[in-house]
Amino acid sequence: MKLHHAPIRLTAGALILNSGWDKRDADEETAQGLHGMASGAYPFLGKIPPTGFVRLLSAGEIALGTALLLPVVPARLAGAGLAAFAAGLVGLYLRTPGMRKEGSLRPTQDGLSLAKDTCLLGVGLTLLLDGCRRDDEVTIIAEA
Template identity: 45%
Template sequence: MGFRPSHIPLRLITGAFILNSGLGKTGLDEGTAGYLQSVAATAFPQAAQLEAGQFGKLLASSEIIVGSALLAPFIPSRLAGLGLLAFSAGMMTMYFRTPELTEKDGIRPTQDGIAVAKDSWMVAIALALVLDRKKK
């Protein structure tokens, strides 16, 4: 079996959330795409090498792919979890590398960082999907 029944709520809710976010980004205007790109470039300087529109499409596509993989029952949970882990680790890397998002201790979120810090739940869900093994 590709997943256990206990994985259904993890995959369904997380997948729907991420897919919806990605679909909402498919029509980003240049200004919004540029803003998101500048935030991402703080943590990942390579993002600045793209045009804002390209970055927006890449971000939307990434979210659509990860969300769809989580929702697709034929994708094994471990594989879907690995995709989610890569995506969420990127979000957390951006959180920790952007000084405006954390307090001086570098861990606790500022008011601006709360929205990104909340993505830590995706890391936990990804780890649950990757590490959960059926006992023999």
């Protein structure tokens, strides 16, 4: 892991790991709420029972958070996972009624917490792109 990746990997990884950890023992009401919101944006998720959905979501968040925190996981792999996960969250923001001001991408007060997930998408894409970059490409560009 590159030293300059540490701050974004540690903060994003800790945030996502904590979120997954908190969902491990979600009660039925919480499971139904999370599942309802997710299946409203992504109807195919409606086929999964709410408790099963939350178990899968929890496991995925724990795995992703751990991958971000472990320095042995390459940046491009951690970035790809984070970008995919965050893209799903941004899609949730864009598809859920009441999250955005009418005719705008700007969030409502209710949508602010989901709109902030665009930052995770940026972090994931940065890790992915930086992990795919070759040092000799940078040198060539710098010399041009």
